[in-house]
Amino acid sequence: MRFFNTEGPVRPEMHYVLPPLQRWDLDEVLRMIAQQKYFLLHAPRQTGKTSCLLALMERLNREGQYLAVYANLETAQAARENIQLAMTDIVQTIAAEARLEHGDTGLYALADEVLARNAPTRALREFLTQWCERSERPLVLFLDEVDALVGDTLISLLRQLRGGYRQRPRSFPNTIVLCGVRDLRDYRIHASSEDEPITGGSAFNIKAKSLRLGDFNAEEVNTLLSEHTRETEQVFTPEALARVWTLTQGQPWLVNALAYECCFELPAGRDRAQPIDVALIDQAKENLILRRVTHLDQLADKLREPRVRRIIEPMLAGLSLDDVPVESLEYLTDLGLLRRVNGSIAVANPIYREVLPRMLAFTPEASLPQIRPTWLTATGELDPEALFDAFLAFWRQHGEALLGSAPYHEIAPHLVLMAFLQRVVNGGGTLEREYAIGRGRMDLCLRYGHLTLGMELKVWRPGAPDPLAEGLAQLDDYLAGLNLNSGWLVIFDRRPGIPPLAERLSSQDTRTPSGRAARVVRA
Template sequence: MKRFCTSGPVDKKTCYYVERPELMEEALDHIENWRYFTVSAPRQTGKTTFLNEIVEKTKDKYLPIFISFESYMNKDEKDFLDTLVKDINRSYKKIYNEEKLIEEIPGNIDDIRNKLEKLYKTKNKEIILMIDEFEKFNNEELMNQFLHVIRTMYHSKEIYGLRSVILISVGYLSGVLEDNASPFNIAEHMEVPYFTKEQVYDLLNQHEKETGQIFEEKVKELIWHNAGGQPGLTNALAYDLVVKKAKNEKIIAEKHFEKTLYDFLKKYINKNIENVISKAKSEKELIMQILFEPDKIEFDISDERIKYLYLNGVIDECNGYCCVKVPLYYKKLYNHFKPQINGEKNYMATIKDTIRPYIKEDGSIDINKLMKRYIEYIKQRGAKMFKGRNYYEGVYQYNLDQFLSLYVEAVDGKVYPETEVGGGRIDLLINLNNIEYLIEVKANITGNEYEKAKKQLIEYLKRKGLKEGWLIIYSDTIEDFEYITEEKEGIKIHVWLIKTNFESPSKAV
């Protein structure tokens, strides 16, 4: 029986596998046209699996050699050439189950082309050289020599039989591409994208057909939404559901997914997620702005900080701005970088405070009444909480999130930050007794931004089929707290203006 593959290249014989016909067609077209090209994608997006598939599709007509520079690091010339030949021979044995392809180790870097020319004439097959983890080769002098050799062969590729060279990396190989001595300055570049929604459903359907175990439609949607199509995460979520949370059950339900999501957010150490957090730490200030001040940081790949986070799969481009496109990444980063204010719960809800006064007879929650209690808390703690803090530090949104969660979770409700709503994301979504409440959070905005925020909230509410929503605006210019209601297109907007400009803590009572 096949399984959801959570690590390493996917073996089609033992793992569920998603075809990428358009991407494959593009790659094969490059090879047929003697193109040298680069392939990039963050880790666990399936690029190695994709390249293995290229090997399978070309091995009869051509001679594909697929090696990795992962362990090459700072090798000197002798070690480099020795390891290169051993890796080429291993690749040949794996693909064709035959022994040594190259008998002699090249005498120097330039001698590589002589060995490849001899190989072409001996096997009578044009060569496709595929090098994974190319960026791991840190010996700049040797790398330049190696690329010069490839360039020499590129200009006489029919003589050497070097049909195509494919360099694969986690990030865009800008240094290689910018080098005028490199054949890759005229190369094509391909990115391995995340799964589409259709591909995610195809992956899950394969399991259903083979085992008879069914994913509820809502669970499929939740897997697609939370992993954002990221192949590694998609498989990891599905694997956890099948093997742990719903093992031996006929139907994988939403209750199972909630347990899986909790474990990924709170318990599991997932190497893919940990890598994203590690990369985000190095650009903490920027990632805080992207997390807590969306639609503010324009996406510009010429900014080295943005390029670094993008190439490592942390951020992406959303309508011209930087964003964290994978919701599960966002939630983990949100939890990791949130302000350390957990002690505030003792002020948010005292021993006298319960959820009971805020629950209506029909079981719905009175958000406006709860906001009044929130303002009481802010009046007491605002000077301590907000003085000298920036919105992008997350203090406002997380403070409201923590307050609402403290009350809502007391009656088994949930508060979800940054939840997708019909193609957009609402800052906070409350779900209680299967009733949803949408809350958009802004800070220190202009009049134009205020109008835009209301329109945005109305659009989200329309998509959800809701008739009211809440806009919480933190401001350091208003004199006092204020509550406003507006109605448009049959939808009511509750606007709460929260004062953040207080006396310093030393003067506050």
């Protein structure tokens, strides 16, 4: 029985799959190969790049006009800037892949000879030259995970490929495709003897084009999920199909991971007589986040990078991006963290939008003391009045001390509050977060059983007026969208010279402009 794939390239005999070659402009790719072009394929991790390259290699070899070989260079990353070790690994990896694909055992001897007789800074070029001269067909070479290489090793690789370019196709590959997460413009390489970075473009200025592999569209998501229905007769309800699209926005790994969790991990989903509904999709989403699966963990790890923080922190705080370089925005887009929506920048999908603040709140949540769930009734329902009292007591006693545990200073209060609320919903609810550039606030929606609670988080910054009036108007709009008649407005005072938290913490009941009840907390 086939299943949804979440690890490595797809194998049609094992996995539900969309035809990889349909995911990009194949006519354009074949035209560039015919024109002896060198180009790039880049996309975020686990979006299907390797599957596309392997499918193209199989097609080219089947048609017989070209000799196509795929090689993953990731193992050379361990060599760091040891060019000799890295080039030895790269040459031997390419030779091994050619043997596996075409049975060419003679390349092992050629690799040993070239590595013994040439400097590491020209060994790869010489290896490719001699290989192409003895080949009856023009060579098309796919080099994957190139951007895993660093420093002098990456410089040497790019410049050796550039150096042999004019000899193609008789004495150098007809076409070379470099594949990785980042586009060439972001191959920022610091040579050990230089202070200024060398850009990938200057080291590989023979690139014809950069192709980006996109996410699935809504129709492709439904087509992939229908593969499971066709094979097992287990259906996804229309609402579940829509929910998968909404949560993932077509990110290939997320689509497959949600579907696999529903159909092969959750007991209710393993019953093929039962349809996959929205509740199962939501449970699967929560399971993936709670388990910190590798894909999401790698995503969260990027939050430590300064240029990522420079964008994500103000975005979470609802601030505008002032002087952020275009290259940084492009980098986060290449990573798959962000996407453009009608010209604006937004987090790529709702799952990532939830993961980012939850991962940032992980340390504050781990730092929380044991808190007795006084907000639950004897029957296990959430009492909003008791929750409000518990929050005030928690914030008065622990809020200020915990602010230092938050990794992003600008949104430290938000992260501590979310850590507290995550403890609340871990008993059987959900916490949804909404934020965006320039909105001036973060919205939280806590759902627990039959109760839905909307909250607006605002910050009173130095030199700014009291945000109460603006916050009440924003809370009004948010509650209207949730179809609620009451909610919380929490104002975090971040001005210097204010009294300690325990002294200034206060609450009041008031009304929004349209008359909805609002609990205002000044913290």
